[in-house]
Amino acid sequence: MARYFAGRLGQSILLVWLVLTITFFLLHLAPGDPMARYDDPEMDPETVEMMRRQFGLDRSVPEQYARWISNFARGDFGISLRYNRPVSELLAGAVPNTLRLTVAALAVYMILGVALGVTSAAKKNSLFDRVGTLAALVVYSIPSFWLALMLIMLFSLKLGWLPSSHMQSIDALSLGALELFRNRAAHLILPAFVLGVASAAGMARYMRGSMLDELRRDYVRTARAKGLSEGTVLMKHAFRNAAIPIVTIVGLSIPFLLGGSVVTEKIFSWPGMGSLMVESIFTRDYPVILAINFIVSVMVILGNLLADLGYALLDPRIAFSGEEGER
Amino acid sequence: MPEELLKIEDLRTVFRTEAGTARAVDGVSFTVGRGETVGLVGESGCGKSVTALSIMRLVTDPPGRIEGGSILFEGRDLLGLSEKEMRKVRGNEISIIFQEPLSSLNPVFTCGEQIREAIALHQKLGRRKSKEKTIEMLRLVRMPDPEKRYSSYPHQMSGGMRQRVMIAMALSCQPKLLIADEPSTALDVSVQAQIIELLAELRVGRNMAILLITHDLAVVAQMVDRVVVMYAGAVVEESPVEELFGSPAHPYTKGLIDSLPRLGRRLERLPMIPGNVPDPLDLPEGCRFSDRCQARFEKCATEPPLFDLPGGRLARCWLCEGGDG
Numbered sequence: 001m002a003r004y005f006a007g008r009l010g011q012s013i014l015l016v017w018l019v020l021t022i023t024f025f026l027l028h029l030a031p032g033d034p035m036a037r038y039d040d041p042e043m044d045p046e047t048v049e050m051m052r053r054q055f056g057l058d059r060s061v062p063e064q065y066a067r068w069i070s071n072f073a074r075g076d077f078g079i080s081l082r083y084n085r086p087v088s089e090l091l092a093g094a095v096p097n098t099l100r101l102t103v104a105a106l107a108v109y110m111i112l113g114v115a116l117g118v119t120s121a122a123k124k125n126s127l128f129d130r131v132g133t134l135a136a137l138v139v140y141s142i143p144s145f146w147l148a149l150m151l152i153m154l155f156s157l158k159l160g161w162l163p164s165s166h167m168q169s170i171d172a173l174s175l176g177a178l179e180l181f182r183n184r185a186a187h188l189i190l191p192a193f194v195l196g197v198a199s200a201a202g203m204a205r206y207m208r209g210s211m212l213d214e215l216r217r218d219y220v221r222t223a224r225a226k227g228l229s230e231g232t233v234l235m236k237h238a239f240r241n242a243a244i245p246i247v248t249i250v251g252l253s254i255p256f257l258l259g260g261s262v263v264t265e266k267i268f269s270w271p272g273m274g275s276l277m278v279e280s281i282f283t284r285d286y287p288v289i290l291a292i293n294f295i296v297s298v299m300v301i302l303g304n305l306l307a308d309l310g311y312a313l314l315d316p317r318i319a320f321s322g323e324e325g326e327r
Numbered sequence: 328m329p330e331e332l333l334k335i336e337d338l339r340t341v342f343r344t345e346a347g348t349a350r351a352v353d354g355v356s357f358t359v360g361r362g363e364t365v366g367l368v369g370e371s372g373c374g375k376s377v378t379a380l381s382i383m384r385l386v387t388d389p390p391g392r393i394e395g396g397s398i399l400f401e402g403r404d405l406l407g408l409s410e411k412e413m414r415k416v417r418g419n420e421i422s423i424i425f426q427e428p429l430s431s432l433n434p435v436f437t438c439g440e441q442i443r444e445a446i447a448l449h450q451k452l453g454r455r456k457s458k459e460k461t462i463e464m465l466r467l468v469r470m471p472d473p474e475k476r477y478s479s480y481p482h483q484m485s486g487g488m489r490q491r492v493m494i495a496m497a498l499s500c501q502p503k504l505l506i507a508d509e510p511s512t513a514l515d516v517s518v519q520a521q522i523i524e525l526l527a528e529l530r531v532g533r534n535m536a537i538l539l540i541t542h543d544l545a546v547v548a549q550m551v552d553r554v555v556v557m558y559a560g561a562v563v564e565e566s567p568v569e570e571l572f573g574s575p576a577h578p579y580t581k582g583l584i585d586s587l588p589r590l591g592r593r594l595e596r597l598p599m600i601p602g603n604v605p606d607p608l609d610l611p612e613g614c615r616f617s618d619r620c621q622a623r624f625e626k627c628a629t630e631p632p633l634f635d636l637p638g639g640r641l642a643r644c645w646l647c648e649g650g651d652g
Contacts, residue, residue, distance in 0.1 A: 218430040224385055226445040226496065227418035230410075240435045315435060316480045 008308075012301045019297045020290060024068065027286055028061050034081045034284040055081055068290070077294075078287035082280070087291045090276060095295060097167060098272035101195065101265065102257050104188050108196030109203060109257070110250065116200070117207020118242075122234055124212065136201040144260060148194045148267045155190060163187050165269040191268040195260050199253050206249055210242040217241075244314050251307025255300045329360030331399075332536050333382070333504055338396035340374075340381045342607075343389060349607040351377040353560035354396070359504065362534040366551035366568070368541060368583070372604045374560040375540045376426075379506045382538075383423055384413050400504070419449040422497035426509035428489035432481040438492040439465070439477030442499055449500045464495040468525060487518035491525070498529060505530075508540045523550060544587055548572060556580050559605050559615040562633065566640040576642035579616045614645070622646060 034057060038048045052058050056067060071078060077087035116136070120129040139147075156164035163169065168184050175183060214220065215238050223237040224230075258274075265274035273292055280288040312318045340352040352374045359365045367375050380386045381393050384405060398405040405416065425431040433441060439461050446464075447457040458477070465473035468491040481489055490510060497505055507526060511519035527550045530537055539551055547554055547568065554571045556564040556579065564577040575581045582600035602619040605611055611618055617627040626645040634647040 218425060218427060219433040221385055222425065222431045222441075222493075222496075223433065225383055225417055225423045227414045227416070227448060228444070229414060237433050237436075241433070244435075317434060317482050 008305060012305075015301065016294065016297045020072070020294055021065075021069075023290060023293050024065055024286075025061070027284070027289060028064075032284050033057075034286060037283060055079070068287075072290070072294075077291040080280075080285055080288050082283045082285045082288075087287045090288060091273070091291060091295065094271060094273045094276045097270060098258075098261055098265070098274060100167075100188070101191055101270060101272060102254075102261055104192035105195035105199075105257055105261075105264075106250075106254075108192050109199045109253065112197065112200040113203025114207050114246075116204035118211055118234065118239065120204065120208040121211030121215065121242075122230075129208075132204065136204050139197055140201040142198070144194055144198055145263055145267055147197070148190070148264065151190055151194060152267075162190050164190070165267075167270060191264050191270055194267075195257060195264045198260075199256060203246070203249065203253075207242065207246060210245055211238055214238040214242045240314065244311060247307050247310040247314060251304045251310075254303035255296075258296050258299060329363050331358050332361045332363075332401065333359040333538070334397075334399040335378075335382070336397045336399070338378065338381055338398065339394045340377050340386055340391060341394050342391050344608070347608045350560055350610065351391075351607050352381060353607075353610075355557070355560070355562055356396075357555045357562060357565060359536050359538055361503070362530075362536055363553065364530065364537040364539060364551045366539050366541065366547040366554045367557060368544065368547055368554060369557035370542060370604050372607075373557045374607075375542075375557055376508050378557070379423060379508050379538070379540055382506060383417055383421060384408075385417075385423075415449075418445050418497075418502075419500045420502055421504045421506065422500070422502040423506040423508060424490070424493045424497050424510045427513045428486060428493050429481060429513075431493060432489060434481055437478050437480055438484065438489075439479075442492065442496045445496055446499045460499070461495075464499050465492075467498070467529070468492075468495045470495070485518075486514045487521060490514060490518075490522050494522075494525065494529070498533075498535075501533065502535060504536045504538065506538045506540070509542070510539075511546065512541070512543070519546075526550070544583060556583070559610060560607055561615060561643065562641070563616065563643045564641065565633075566636075566642075567638065570638055570640060576636055576640060576647055577616075577644045578620050578622050578646070580642075582619075614643075 034055070035048055035052055038051070049058075056064055059067075068078065077091070079085065080087050080090055083090060116132055120132045123129050152164045155162040163186055167187050168180070169175075169187075172180055172183055211234075215234075217238075220233060220238055223233045228237075261270075261272065262274035262277055264270065265272045266278055269275070273295065276288065277292045279285070280292070335358070336356045338352055338355045339350070342349040342351055355374070355378055357365070357367075367378065369375055377386065377391070380391075382398055382400075382405065384393070386393060393406060396406070400416070400421065405413065408416070432438065439458065442464060443454075443457045443461040446452060446460050447454070450457070450460070452460065462473045462477055465476060470476050470488060470491050476484070476488070481492070484492070494510075505526075510526065511522045514522060523546055526537065526539075529535075537551075539546070541547060551568050553567050554565070555562055556571075556577065558579050564571070564575070564580045566576065571580065572584060575584050579600070582598075585598045586600065588597060600619055605615060605618070613628040613630050614620070614623075615630070617623050620627065624645070631643050631645045631648070633641045633643045634649075636642055636647055
C-alpha cells in the first residue's frame with residue numbers, strides 16, 4: 001500500500017509540474033500584457049518600465065520561467081502584479097471560501113443525486129421515476145448562470161427568503177455565534193444548490209443505472225431468498241455494489257465543481273478562488289493565475305486519489321498493486 | 328407415502344416478452360412429502376428453475392408472472408400470502424440453493440456475514456450469537472478452518488467452498504424444504520460428487536425434504552426417492568426412482584435414460600433425442616413432445632392428460648392410455 005501511494009505521489013508531482021508549465025507558456029503566448037492597464041497618458045512611461053523590471057517582465061520568457069519555477073518549488077508563489085501583495089496572502093483569503101462552497105455543493109450533489117437515483121431505481125417505471133428522469137434532464141440542460149439568476153429572482157427578490165449574494169451580511173460581525181452561523185448558512189444555500197444541482201441530476205442518472213444493473217444480479221435474488229426485506233436488499237446488498245462505480249464519478253466530478261464555481265462565485269459575488277481567477281485572467285496577473293492553477297490541480301489529483309481509496313474500501317476484490325491478492 | 332409438505336396444483340407461470348407470452352410453467356402439479364427427496368428433471372429450458380422460483384415467489388415481475396394455480400405448503404397457499412408473510416417463509420421454512428455460487432453470493436460482503444444475516448433475521452439473534460451459529464454451520468458443511476473462512480470474501484474461495492457457503496446459508500434456519508436448483512452443475516466433476524454427498528448426508532436426521540432440480544440423471548439415481556420429469560413447461564412423467572430407471576413410461580424419459588452412458592455397453596455413439604425443446608412462445612399443438620417422438624401416432628395431435636399407472640406412477644402419453652403402459 002505504501003509503495004502504491006509513493007508511486008501515485010511521484011506521478012502526481014510530475015502531473016502538477018506539467019500542468020503548470022503548460023499554463024505558464026500558454027499565458028505568455030496569449031496576447032496581452034500585465035502592464036497594459038498602465039497604458040495611460042497620465043502615467044510616466046519610465047515608471048511603468050521600472051515596474052516591469054521589478055516584476056522581471058523585461059526578461060526573456062525562458063528566463064522568467066526558470067525564476068518562477070525555482071521560487072515556486074520553494075513554496076514562494078510570488079507577488080500579485082495587480083494588488084502588489086504576496087499571492088499566498090490573497091489565496092489564504094479566497095481558498096477557504098471556495099472550499100466552503102464546493103464542499104456544500106458536493107453535499108447537495110451527493111445527497112440529492114444518490115437519493116433520487118436509488119429511489120428511481122427502486123420504483124422503476126413509476127410516476128416518480130418518469131418525472132424524475134424528465135426533471136433530471138431539464139436541470140442538467142439548464143445553464144447554471146441562468147438557473148442562478150432565476151433562483152435569485154424567485155427566492156431573493158420575490159419571496160425575500162434568501163440573500164442574493166456575498167458570504168455574509170454586511171453587519172455580520174456584530175452578530176452572535178449562532179446568528180452568524182445561520183446568516184452564513186442562508187448565504188450558502190443558493191450558490192451551493194446552483195453549483196451542485198446540475199451534477200446531482202447527472203449523478204441521479206448514473207446511480208439509477210448502476211442500481212438497476214445490480215438489482216438484476218443473482219446475489220440480489222439470493223438476498224431476497226433469505227427473506228430479507230426489500231429495504232435491506234436495496235440499501236445493503238445492491239447499494240454497496242452500485243456505489244463502487246459511483247465513487248469514481250464523484251472523484252471525476254471535482255474538477256467540474258471547481259470549474260463551475262468560477263461562474264457561480266461571480267454571480268453570487270462569492271469572494272473565492274473563482275472570482276479571483278476571473279479578475280486575474282482579465283488583468284494578466286500571472287503569479288495568481290498560476291498559483292490558483294496549482295491549487296486546482298492538487299485538488300483534482302487529491303479527489304481522484306480519494307476516489308481510488310474509496311473504491312478499494314468498498315470493493316474487497318481490489319488489491320493495490322504490490323499487495324498480495326488472495327485468489 | 329409420507330405426509331404431504333408441498334403440494335403444487337396447476338401452477339402456471341408466464342413471461343411477457345415483446346414477441347408474445349411465453350408459458351414457461353404450464354399447469355404443473357406435483358407434491359413433495361415431509362422428509363422426501365424429489366428430483367425435478369428435464370432439459371434446459373423446460374421450466375424447472377421457473378417452477379422453483381415460483382415456489383419461492385421470486386419470479387421477477389415484470390416480465391414474469393404467476394398466473395394461476397396454488398402452492399400449498401403445510402396446507403397454506405403461498406400464492407395467497409402477503410409479501411411480509413412470504414418473507415418469513417423464505418430462508419426460514421423454505422430455502423433455495425442456486426446453480427452458480429459465485430454470482431449468487433454478494434461480492435462485497437464476507438461469506439460469514441451473508442450467512443449470519445439470515446440467522447439474525449429469522450432466529451432473532453444478536454451479532455455475537457449469530458456469528459457463533461454461523462461458524463457452527465460452516466463446520467457442519469465441512470468448511471475447512473471455519474473461523475478464518477467466516478471473514479473470507481466469495482472471490483477468495485473455491486467453487487466448492489462457495490457452494491458449501493450457500494448450503495450453510497440455506498440450512499441455517501432448519502428449513503422444512505430445501506430447493507436445490509442444479510447445485511452441482513457449475514462445479515468441477517470431483518467437487519460435484521462431494522456437494523451431492525454433503526446434501527444427502529445433511530438431510531438425514533433433519534427430516535428435511537429436498538426438491539432437487541437437475542438435468543443430471545446420475546445424481547437423480549443416487550439420491551432421490553421420486554422423480555418428476557418436466558418437458559416444455561409440463562409434467563410428463565412422475566414415478567418412484569427405481570421404476571423410472573427400470574421401465575420408463577414416457578418416450579421422453581426413455582430418451583433421457585437411453586442417452587446416459589452405461590458401463591458394459593459399447594456403442595459408437597450415445598443415442599440422443601433428435602431436435603430441441605420447443606419454444607415456450609410457440610408450443611406445438613397436441614402432445615408437446617410429438618415432433619421429437621419416435622413412437623408418434625395419430626392420437627398425438629391432441630394433448631394427452633396425465634394417465635394413472637400402477638404403483639402410483641403418472642405419465643402424459645397416449646401409449647399409457649388404459650393404465651398398463
